[in-house]
Amino acid sequence: MIDFLTLAIGTLAGCSLLLPLLQLVKGRDWNLSGYILAAVLASAMVMVAVFTLSPSDLPWFGSLLRGDALGGVFALVTLGVTLMVTLASLETQKGEGNPVYYSLLSFTALGMLLLSYSQDLLMLFVAWELMSLPTYVLAGFDKKLRSNEAAVKYAVIGAMSSAIILYAISLAYGLTGSTQISAVVQGFSRLLAAQSDATALASVAILLFVAGFGFKMSIVPFHMWIPDAYEGAPTTVSTLLAAATKKAGFIAGIRVLLAITTAYVVTQNPAFTMANVFAVLALVTMTVGNVSALTQKSMTRLLAYSSIAQAGYILIGFVAFSADPQSASASIGMTGSVFHVINHALMKGAAFLAAGLVIMQLRRADLGAFDGLGRRMPITAFTLTVALLALAGVPPLSGFWSKLLLFLSVSNAQFGWLALAAILNSAFSLGYYAWIIKRMYIDEADAPGRVKEPLWFVVVFAVAVGLIIGIGLFPQQAINLSSAAAAGILG
Amino acid sequence: MSFVLSLLIFIPLLGAPLAYFATRMNRRNGIYFSLGLSTLVLLTAAYVLWGVYSSPPPQGQYLFQERSAWINFRFLGLDYYLGADGLSSPLLFVSALLTVLAIFGSRKLIDTHEPEYYALIFLFEGAIMGVFTSLNLILFYIFWEVVLIPMFFFIGVWGGPRRKYASLKFIIFTYAGSTIMLLGFLYVYLGMQTPSFDIPDLAGNVPVSLQYLPLLASFIGFAVKLPLVPFHTWLPDAHVEAPSPISVLLAGVLLKMGGYGFLRISIGLFPLASAQFAWLFMAAGLFSMFYGAAAAVLQKDLKKMIAFTSINHMGFVLFGAYATLVSGSLLGIQGAIFQMFAHALAVGSLFMLSGYIHHQAGTREIPLLKGLGTSMPRTAAILVLASAAAMGLPPFASFLAEFMVIAAGISAYSVTAVSILVPVITAGYFLWMIRRAVLSQPEGSAEVHDMGWSDAASFAVYLVPLVVLIVASYVVLTPALPVAEFLKRIAIG
Numbered sequence: 001m002i003d004f005l006t007l008a009i010g011t012l013a014g015c016s017l018l019l020p021l022l023q024l025v026k027g028r029d030w031n032l033s034g035y036i037l038a039a040v041l042a043s044a045m046v047m048v049a050v051f052t053l054s055p056s057d058l059p060w061f062g063s064l065l066r067g068d069a070l071g072g073v074f075a076l077v078t079l080g081v082t083l084m085v086t087l088a089s090l091e092t093q094k095g096e097g098n099p100v101y102y103s104l105l106s107f108t109a110l111g112m113l114l115l116s117y118s119q120d121l122l123m124l125f126v127a128w129e130l131m132s133l134p135t136y137v138l139a140g141f142d143k144k145l146r147s148n149e150a151a152v153k154y155a156v157i158g159a160m161s162s163a164i165i166l167y168a169i170s171l172a173y174g175l176t177g178s179t180q181i182s183a184v185v186q187g188f189s190r191l192l193a194a195q196s197d198a199t200a201l202a203s204v205a206i207l208l209f210v211a212g213f214g215f216k217m218s219i220v221p222f223h224m225w226i227p228d229a230y231e232g233a234p235t236t237v238s239t240l241l242a243a244a245t246k247k248a249g250f251i252a253g254i255r256v257l258l259a260i261t262t263a264y265v266v267t268q269n270p271a272f273t274m275a276n277v278f279a280v281l282a283l284v285t286m287t288v289g290n291v292s293a294l295t296q297k298s299m300t301r302l303l304a305y306s307s308i309a310q311a312g313y314i315l316i317g318f319v320a321f322s323a324d325p326q327s328a329s330a331s332i333g334m335t336g337s338v339f340h341v342i343n344h345a346l347m348k349g350a351a352f353l354a355a356g357l358v359i360m361q362l363r364r365a366d367l368g369a370f371d372g373l374g375r376r377m378p379i380t381a382f383t384l385t386v387a388l389l390a391l392a393g394v395p396p397l398s399g400f401w402s403k404l405l406l407f408l409s410v411s412n413a414q415f416g417w418l419a420l421a422a423i424l425n426s427a428f429s430l431g432y433y434a435w436i437i438k439r440m441y442i443d444e445a446d447a448p449g450r451v452k453e454p455l456w457f458v459v460v461f462a463v464a465v466g467l468i469i470g471i472g473l474f475p476q477q478a479i480n481l482s483s484a485a486a487a488g489i490l491g
Numbered sequence: 492m493s494f495v496l497s498l499l500i501f502i503p504l505l506g507a508p509l510a511y512f513a514t515r516m517n518r519r520n521g522i523y524f525s526l527g528l529s530t531l532v533l534l535t536a537a538y539v540l541w542g543v544y545s546s547p548p549p550q551g552q553y554l555f556q557e558r559s560a561w562i563n564f565r566f567l568g569l570d571y572y573l574g575a576d577g578l579s580s581p582l583l584f585v586s587a588l589l590t591v592l593a594i595f596g597s598r599k600l601i602d603t604h605e606p607e608y609y610a611l612i613f614l615f616e617g618a619i620m621g622v623f624t625s626l627n628l629i630l631f632y633i634f635w636e637v638v639l640i641p642m643f644f645f646i647g648v649w650g651g652p653r654r655k656y657a658s659l660k661f662i663i664f665t666y667a668g669s670t671i672m673l674l675g676f677l678y679v680y681l682g683m684q685t686p687s688f689d690i691p692d693l694a695g696n697v698p699v700s701l702q703y704l705p706l707l708a709s710f711i712g713f714a715v716k717l718p719l720v721p722f723h724t725w726l727p728d729a730h731v732e733a734p735s736p737i738s739v740l741l742a743g744v745l746l747k748m749g750g751y752g753f754l755r756i757s758i759g760l761f762p763l764a765s766a767q768f769a770w771l772f773m774a775a776g777l778f779s780m781f782y783g784a785a786a787a788v789l790q791k792d793l794k795k796m797i798a799f800t801s802i803n804h805m806g807f808v809l810f811g812a813y814a815t816l817v818s819g820s821l822l823g824i825q826g827a828i829f830q831m832f833a834h835a836l837a838v839g840s841l842f843m844l845s846g847y848i849h850h851q852a853g854t855r856e857i858p859l860l861k862g863l864g865t866s867m868p869r870t871a872a873i874l875v876l877a878s879a880a881a882m883g884l885p886p887f888a889s890f891l892a893e894f895m896v897i898a899a900g901i902s903a904y905s906v907t908a909v910s911i912l913v914p915v916i917t918a919g920y921f922l923w924m925i926r927r928a929v930l931s932q933p934e935g936s937a938e939v940h941d942m943g944w945s946d947a948a949s950f951a952v953y954l955v956p957l958v959v960l961i962v963a964s965y966v967v968l969t970p971a972l973p974v975a976e977f978l979k980r981i982a983i984g
Contacts, residue, residue, distance in 0.1 A: 328565055335564070389640070394666075395633035401562075404629075408567065411677045420674060427663075427670040434643070434662050442647035442655055479564045 003056050005067050005117070008047035012110040015040040019103035033099040034090045037106055041083040044113070048075045063180060064123040070488035071117035073338060073481060074251040077345045078112035081244035084460050088353050089236045091454040092360055101141060104134035108240065112248045121169045121179040124252060128165065131248055132158050132216075135241060139233035150232020157215060157225040165212035171205035181259055188263035209257055210277070216249025218311045220285040227296075230304040231365070235356025238300060242307045243349035247341050250314060254337075254489055261322040275323040278315055279410075279418050286312025286425045294432045298365045299355045302432065306391060307348055309429060313406055314340050316422060320409035321489070333409030334486035339478060340402035343390070343471070347399055350464035351387040353457065354380045361451045370436055372445025379453050381440045383461040388433040390468050393426045398471035401479070493555045495539060496573040496624045499583065502532050503590075504617035511610035518605060522598050525609045529591045532616065536580075536587035540966070543580040547970040550977035551694055552576070553626065561630075566686050572627040574691075577970025578754055578828055579623040582747050585835040586623070588952070589743040590616045593736035595949050596843050600735055600850055604648060611641040612740075619744055623751060628676045628688040631756075632669070635748065639665055642737075642745065650732035657725075657732040664725040668715035675708025679760070693760050695981035702764035709757050717749030717805045719775055720782045730798035735846020738794065742801045742842055743835035750808040750831045754824065754978065758812060762982035769816040773903065776810030777910055779803070784916040788923075793855040794845045796924065797838060800881055803917060804834045804889075810910065811896035815975060816982045817903035824975035825968050826895030832967055833889040833957060837880040840953035844874055847942050857924055862933025867941040871929045873950045878921040880957050883914045888960035 015037060022033050052072030058065050065071075086105055093101060111131025118124035136158060140151025173179055175198055176187025191198050214222040230238040261274040289309025296302040317340075320333025355365075357380050362369045373381040390397035403426060411419045471478045506528045514521025539555060548554045553574025562569040575583065594612060601608055614637070621634030639662055647658030679693065680686050682701040687693060697705075714722045730738050758765045765772070783803030790796035808827045815823035847870060848863070849855045863871040880887040883894075893914055900907040960967065 332565055332567070394640070395636050400633075405564075405567070407674070408677055408681070411674075411681050419677070423670050423674050424667075427667040430666050431659075431663055434659060437643075438647060438655060438659055441644060442658065476562050476564075479562065483564060 002060075003058060003067070004047040004051040005058060005065075006060050008044040008051070009110070009113060011040055011047070012044050012106060012113060016103055016106040016110055019099045019106060022099040031090055031094065033102045034086060034093065037102040038083060038086045038090070040106070041079055041086060041109060044109075045076060045079045045083065048072060048079065048113070052076070058117075064120045065114070065117040066119045067117060068485075068488040069481075070251070070254070070338070070485040073342065073485040074116035074247060075113050077342055078116065078244045078247055079109055081247075081345050081349050082109040082112070082240065084349050084353065084464070085236050085240045085244070087456045087460050088239070088356065090456045092234065092236050092356070101138070104138050105240070107134040108138070108245065112244060115248050116251050118252075118255065119181055121172065121181060121184065121256070124181075124256065125162075125165060125169060128248075128252065129162060131245055132162065135237065135245060138237045138240070139229060141237065142234050146232045147234065148232075150229045153225055154229040154233070161212050161215035161222075164208050168205045168208035168212055171201060171208065175202055175205065181256060185259050185263050188260055192263060206257070206260055206274070209260070210281075213249050213253045213257065214281075216246060217253055217314075218246055218249075218285075218308045219281055219315065220288045220308065220312075223285070223288070223308050226308060227301045227304040230307075231298060231300045235300065235352060235359055238304075239349055239352035239356065242303070242352055243345045246307070246311070247345060250337075250341055253318070254334075258318060258321055258489055262325050264322075273322075275319050275415075278318040278322055279415055282312045282315035282319060283418060283421055284312075285309070285315060286422060290425050290429045290432075293429070296432075297367060299358070299367060299370065299436075300352075300365055302367070302436070303348070303351055303355060306429070306432075307344075309425065310340070310344050310348065310391065312425075313403060313422060314344070316406040316410055316418065319415055319418060323414065329409045329412065331483070331486060332405050334489060335479065335483045336402050336405030336409055338485045339405060339482035340399075342478065342482065343398045343402045343468075346464055346467050346471075347387045347390045350383055350461060350468070351391065353460060353464075354384040354387065357453065357457050361453075367436070367439060368446070370439040371443040372448065373440040376445055376449065376451045377453055379458055379461055383465050385437050385440065386465050386468055388436055390472070392430040392433045394430070396469075396472045398468045398475070398478070400472065401475040402482075405479075493557060495535060495542075495555050496557055496575060496620075498535050499532060499539070499587075499620040499624065500573075500617050502528065502535070502617075503613040503620065507610040507613035507617070510613055511606045514609050515606040521606065521609060522594070525594050525612070526591065528613070529587070529594055529616070532620075533584075533587040533591050536583045536620075539575050540580045540584040543575055543577055543970045544966050547973055548576050550973045550980065551691065553691065556626075568686075569629050569688060570627055571630060572689055573624040574626045575624055577967075577972070577974045578751065580970060581828060581832045581967045582623050582751060583620060585832050586616070586619050586744045586747070588956075589739055589835060589839050592839065592843065592949060592952060593739045596739065596846065596946075597734075597736040599946070600846050601649060607644070608649065611644055615641040615645075615740065619748070622748055626690045628680075628690065628693075628756075631690075632673050632676065635669055636666070638745065638748070639669075642741065645737040645740075646729055646733045649734045649737065652732070653728065654732045657728040661725050661729045664722075665715055668712045668722070671708050672712025675705035675712075678708070679705045690755065690759065694977075695762065697760055699763040702761035706757060706761040706764045706768070709752065709761070713749045713752035713757060714775075715749070716752065717746060717779075717809065718802060719749075719806070719809065720779045720802065723779070723802050726802065727795055727798045730801075730842075731792060731795050735794075735842055735849070738798075738842040738846070739839040742798070743839040746801060746805050747831050747835060750805060750812075750827065753809055754812055754827065754974075758816065758978050758982060762816075762978065765813070766816045766982040769813040770904070772813040773810050773817065773900070773907065776806045776808070776813065777900075777907060779806030780810060780910060780913045781916075782806075784913050784920070788916065788920045791856050791858060793848065793857050793860070793924070793928070794842065796857070796920065797841045797845060797881075800841070800917065801834070801838055803913060804830065804838065804881075807893060807896045807913075808834075810907075811899055814896070814899040814903040814907075815979055818899065819979055819983060820899045820902040821972065821975040821979060822895045823899030823903070824978055825971045826892050826899060828971045828974070829888070829964065829967050830892035830896055833880075833887070833892045833960070836953045836957050837877065837887065837889050840873070840877040840950055841881055843950070843953075844870065844877055847946065848874075851940050851942065857928055860928040861931045862929075864929045866933045869941050869944075869947045873947060873954075874929060875925055876954055877950070878925060880954060882918040882921050884918075886961050887954070887957045888964065889957065891961050891964055
């Protein structure tokens with residue numbers, strides 16, 4: 001009896017490989033491949049959900065993958081975002097729809113699915129590359145100078161981060177003799193307990209992991225490529241990068257970095273506290289993201305910087321965890337992190353797609369395009385308003401609850417300053433979010449008149465807004481789910 | 492288990508989309524629908540006011556309580572927890588009343604984007620009802636923030652020439668203030684032996700060492716809303732730019748959130764720290780009273796003058812509330828509650844009048860308004876009456892409220908007797924305004940229309956309760972007594 005997760009992996013793999021064959025069929029409506037991918041993604045989500053409800057062993061994958069709730073949540077989030085992107089692409093790729101485009105999306109989804117469950121550093125790296133390589137092509141899919149420039153920059157930085165990760169993996173393997181994450185953690189603990197000379201190398205390995213994953217997680221100072229890539233890539237692809245592959249960076253961070261961090265906490269290594277490293281990274285990331293967002297003139301860049309700031313909030317959970325993995329604060333913090341990952345995928349996905357629709361229909365990306373949008377594209381404007389308010393953490397929207405959990409987890413004597421900084425950042429961020437809302441509803445459009453809002457976008461918007469408000473009003477289920485997922489790493 | 496308070500919150504919240512579609516289909520029907528719906532809320536609020544008056548809840552307890560589990564995770568327990576007492580019920584009533592009046596006034600003064608306008612009014616009303624009834628700090632904070640969103644759009648979309656600036660300033664100021672307040676709540680929560688966000692659990696039980704920082708944090712949140720000088724700078728901008736019915740809600744309802752917060756949370760949860768620094772709060776209130784009055788003298792714009800009057804009057808609330816913590820005289824807190832009620836009606840009527848005057852005469856500049864007495868006799872008569880109410884002249888209830896507050900102030904520190912000068916200055920600038928605008932000779936032959944009889948009659952709804960209340964003050968003061976006794980007991984024993 002084959003389990004549902006293996007089935008989902010197989011379905012996605014088959015879809016990725018077979019979709020390009022549709023290219024051979026001449027004179028067909030290429031949107032067909034988009035519909036196929038959407039159906040495959042939806043069924044894969046159902047399969048993953050069923051699997052997460054009753055996890056079982058994965059005999060086909062040995063010790064490479066383990067089906068836990070943490071993987072389930074990340075798999076659902078990343079597949080869900082890919083589904084949103086696929087549906088939106090049905091409109092943006094209309095007429096020029098290309099089976100290869102959807103095949104690449106499918107490969108990315110497969111990579112993220114495998115990554116979510118990876119238990120072995122080599123498996124993790126393979127999944128990482130499977131996810132990243134197609135996105136380099138997708139970022140340049142527009143065949144415009146801007147798009148190609150973004151793709152090249154993204155590919156170079158991406159290759160560099162892969163190299164760094166690989167170097168870190170080889171160090172870890174050299175030190176512990178295994179690529180199995182749990183074995184690496186044990187090996188690190190032994191090294192630290194024995195106070196051997198190799199502890200310095202171990203610390204180097206950890207910092208290399210931070211840097212390698214940090215590029216995808218968009219942590220300052222590894223964030224420079226983000227605004228350029230998001231701005232140049234087709235907006236649907238930017239949505240994928242911001243709302244999905246970034247989450248993959250976080251699952252890798254949780255699975256590897258936090259697991260290894262426990263080795264440091266257990267041995268109480270005084271020279272090297274990961275909590276402080278994460279705290280500084282979180283503070284710098286959210287502050288740089290928010291301050292830079294304030295001065296942006298283009299919507300995609302603004303959302304890119306806001307996305308960087310949100311990564312800083314997610315890191316707060318890492319701080320609480322690495323300060324003391326056994327404490328209640330760690331549990332609340334990791335739950336908040338996972339919850340914020342879910343929320344951020346929804347909020348940022350909706351915001352990017354709304355911005356993408358505006359760019360597609362009005363053919364401009366500067367903030368002026370949003371003047372008077374409330375009259376011209378009411379559904380898009382409303383979606384964007386809800387998403388931006390949720391990003392700012394205004395209650396009772398979903399973003400408020402995850403931020404509340406995150407802030408609660410560090411409201412203690414040691415990291416109270418981080419909670420204060422995060423809350424002030426949150427208040428500050430409303431400045432630029434409200435600025436966009438002001439443009440949409442208060443400023444006058446220079447070219448009035450309704451603009452068409454295509455059906456699939458409206459469907460995606462309705463689902464996203466419904467979830468943002470629904471989770472906001474009744475967060476208990478989402479908190480339970482995140483908490484179950486966080487339990488995986490808390491051990 | 493009662494569900495009256497939920498009705499107060501959810502009739503408007505669920506009515507908001509209905510009002511949108513009703514007004515979209517037919518403007519006239521939409522306004523009738525909105526009036527009907529808000530009247531229904533008013534009747535419910537009147538029922539609550541009556542319930543609390545006829546059997547005032549004992550000290551530290553609440554009537555019409557509702558409680559159901561909402562979120563439960565680790566040590567984070569949040570309940571949907573509502574209740575009303577002598578502090579909240581007058582505010583619920585006056586908020587519902589002013590909403591009806593604002594909708595009535597809007598039918599002539601608002602003529603763009605009406606469906607959205609009426610929907611947002613109900614969103615605002617529902618959130619306000621939530622603020623005044625929540626007994627859970629996080630629930631309170633959520634409603635508190637929701638209030639901002641409609642107000643941002645009111646000022647920004649329907650406001651005057653500088654509306655864009657004013658709306659952004661408003662939302663950034665108040666949001667920054669309230670996030671700091673939230674941090675204070677989290678601090679208390681995590682510091683408590685048995686963590687709780689429930690106001691009845693916390694009242695009188697927060698250890699004194701845990702009170703100082705949250706008192707400061709909540710002070711920032713509430714001082715922005717009240718507003719207290721020097722946190723007031725958003726208010727004149729917001730008021731001048733907001734359309735008049737919204738100014739009514741802004742002054743009559745939104746500012747009360749600040750006063751309510753000071754009483755319910757700053758004093759109610761952090762009483763010992765409050766009592767220690769009561770003199771400082773009284774001084775801040777006194778400074779606001781003088782500053783507001785003095786600034787009002789200098790204003791040429793009628794509406795801006797009324798806005799500064801609000802700062803002056805809300806200073807009384809803070810001053811009175813903290814006077815009780817010094818002297819133990821219950822008059823202070825009772826007077827503060829009464830003052831919030833009276834100020835809502837008096838200033839509400841003035842803001843609405845300024846809207847009519849602007850609409851009919853085309854200007855609000857006091858030096859340009861000449862001879863209203865002859866050109867717009869009905870408007871002028873109401874302006875004189877409303878000014879008298881704002882000045883605190885008997886037989887308007889504002890007289891009694893200010894009297895109580897000043898008396899409590901003197902019993903605390905006799906030097907605060909200087910506060911008696913504030914009503915004098917207030918009377919001075921109102922009389923000066925009346926002399927210039929009403930009693931002067933009309934200029935030019937421009938045709939000016941007086942307001943209709945139906946509009947004039949609507950002002951009776953503002954002013955008559957003020958006259959009635961000076962006789963029937965017990966309706967507000969009796970239920971306010973246990974609240975004042977409770978706050979006094981937990982603060983100074």
